[in-house]
Amino acid sequence: MCGTTTSELSLTAKEPEGCACCAPQTEAEASSPTDDAVIKDVLVEGLSCGSCAAKVTDALTALDGVHSVEINLVSGGTSTVHIIADPALADPEVNAVIEKAGYRLTTA
Numbered sequence: 001m002c003g004t005t006t007s008e009l010s011l012t013a014k015e016p017e018g019c020a021c022c023a024p025q026t027e028a029e030a031s032s033p034t035d036d037a038v039i040k041d042v043l044v045e046g047l048s049c050g051s052c053a054a055k056v057t058d059a060l061t062a063l064d065g066v067h068s069v070e071i072n073l074v075s076g077g078t079s080t081v082h083i084i085a086d087p088a089l090a091d092p093e094v095n096a097v098i099e100k101a102g103y104r105l106t107t108a
Contacts (some may be wrong), residue, residue, distance in 0.1 A: 002068065007034040009016040011078070013096050036086050036087075037067055037084050037085065038084070038085055038086065038087070038088035038089075039082065039083070039084050040047050040082075040083045040084075040085065040088065040089060040094065041078070041080055041081070041082050041083070042080075042081045042083070042094060042098070042105055043078045043080060043081075043106045043107065044056065044071075044079050044080075044098055044101065044103050044104065044105060044106070045077075045078055045079075045104050045105075046102070046103040047050070047071065047073055047074075047075070047079040047103060048075045048076060049073075049075065051072070052073075052103070053073050053079070055101050055102070056069075056071065056081060056098060056101050056103060057069045057071060059097045059098070059100065059101040060083060060094070060097055060098075062097075063085070063089065063093070063097060063105050065085045065087050065089070065090070066083060066084070066085045067084045067085060067086065068083075068084045069081065069082070069083050069084075070082040075101055078106055081098075
């Protein structure tokens with residue numbers, strides 16, 4: 001159709017990158033936690049792909065004191081967001097950042 005025969009094509013293997021919507025899940029590490037760091041796990045609804053997880057990760061790591069964010073992504077369900085911060089983050093602050101990113105905290 002395009003005037004190219006099969007013998008003229010060459011393929012190069014690439015590492016899987018995912019598309020913009022389904023990029024690999026990310027883990028962000030802002031800095032090393034101290035002995036006083038507090039671990040907070042929150043449940044988030046609405047995360048459906050790696051891009052969603054990256055959006056929440058980026059939003060949370062922008063907060064002062066956040067050392068790392070890891071997300072256990074459950075597409076179509078409730079994902080667990082694991083935050084290590086020093087000082088501890090207030091629940092309203094975490095809720096506001098996640099809602100601004102377009103998602104919702106839940107209790108179950």
